[in-house]
Amino acid sequence: MLDFTFSEEQEIIRESARAFCKKEISPRIRGMIKQRNIDPELIKKMAKQGFFGLTIPEEYGGSNRDAVSVGIIAEEIGRADPTVSIPVMFLVNNAWAYLVSKYGTESLKEKYLPKVARGENFVGIASTEPNFGSDVASMVTSAKRNGSNFTINGEKSYISLMKNIMDNGGGFVTVAKTSPDKGARGVSLFFMPYSKEHMDVTFLEEMGREGSSWGAFKIKDYDIPEENLIGTLDKGFNIIHEGFEFARAIISVISGGAALESIGRGVEYMKNRVAFGKEIVRFQGLQFAVAEHTARMETALDLGYRALWFYDQEQRFGKYDRFRVSKEIAKAKLLSTTWAFDAINEALQWQGAYGYSKDCPEEWALRGIRSFQLAEGSREIMKMIIARETIGKEFMN
C-alpha cells in the first residue's frame, strides 16, 4: 500500500498551526531580529497552543503526537520565521524532550516534563566540545560516579537555546564519558540543569538565527543525581542517535517550508518588478529557476515527511532496521538543507539589491538556513551514513 495523504486529524493540525503562526509568529519576526530575543509572550502562547508538549506522554502534560504531526507544525513554523530561530527552539525542545520521555527515569520525567510541556522549562542538547564535534573519541567531558551522584567535568560549545534554559530552567541532554577506556562504548547521557555555580557560560555570536542564543560552557565539579542518567550507563551511544535523527527529520521539513516561502516571496517580487519593458517574472530564464527550485523543495518536503514516517514506523511500531531509518533521514537532511540554501540564495537574487538588504526576509533566511548544514550532524556526516548503508560498513575505514 502506498498512500501519500495526511490524516484528517493531521490536516486539522496543519490548519490550526498555520493560523497560529500567521497571527502570532510572523508579526513578531522583525522585533525579534532587532532585540535578538524571542518574545517571552510568544513562548507562552506557543506553550498554550501545545507546541512544546508534542513528544511528551499525556501523563506528563503532553500530547504524545506522532513524528509526522510534529513535522507538520515544524514546517508551518519554518514558513513563518525565515530566521529559523523559532523553528530551532521548537525542534530542539521537542526532539530532545522525546529522548528524555523515552529513556529518562520516572523522577526525572515527573520533575521536568510537565514544565517543558507548559513552556516553563526547555531541553537542549550539549554534545559538541571545542575539540570535538563529529568524532566522539575526542570528547573530554567526563562523568565520574560519586556515591549516588555523577560528578561532571569538561566543556561544551556551540550549544543552542542557552538563554532559554538559563532564564527559564530545564537542562541539557549532556554527553559525557563514563568509561573513558571504552571509547564510544563508554559514553552516557545525563540531564544537566543549568547551574550558575558549576557552569561558566560564554555567549557566542552567530551568523544568523537572531532570536536564538548560542553559547559554550565549562563544567566544574558538577554533581548530578543518578536519577538524571538517561538510559543505561555506558550505553548513551545506543540511544543518542534517536534524538539526532528526530531532529534531522524535523530540520528537513523546516528547510522545505522555509525555502518554499522564499520562492513564493521571490515570485511575488518578480511579478511587480519591471525591467526591459515587462515584469521580470516573464523572463523564461527566471521562470526556469523558479521551476527548478520549486521542484527541488517540494521533493525535499516529500523526503522530509518520508523520513518522519520512517521514524514513526521504527519508534511506534518497531518496524525497519535502525540503520535503514538513519539512511532515510540522512538523505532527507542532506538534500533539503543543501537545496534550501541554494533556493533561498536564488530567491534573494530575483529581488536584486533589495534582496541583499537587511530589510529582505531572504537575507535573514539565507544566514539562518546555513546553520542546518552543520547543526544536529553536518552534511558530511549525512553523506557518511548514506555511504555506509549503501557501500557497506566494512569499506568505511
Ligand SMILES: Cc1cc2nc3c(=O)[nH]c(=O)nc-3n(C[C@H](O)[C@H](O)[C@H](O)COP(=O)(O)OP(=O)(O)OC[C@H]3O[C@@H](n4cnc5c(N)ncnc54)[C@H](O)[C@@H]3O)c2cc1C
Ligand atoms: C548553528 C549551530 C547550532 C548548533 N547547536 C548545537 C547544540 O545545540 N548542541 C550541540 O551539541 N552542538 C551544536 N552545534 C554543533 C554541531 O553539532 C557541530 O558543529 C557539528 O556536529 C560538527 O562538529 P564540529 O563543528 O566540531 O566540526 P568537526 O567535527 O570538527 O568537523 C569539521 C568539518 O569536517 C567535516 N568532517 C569531520 N569528519 C569528517 C569525515 N570523516 N569525513 C568528511 N568530513 C568530515 C565536518 O562535517 C565539518 O564540515 C551547533 C552548530 C551550529 C552551527
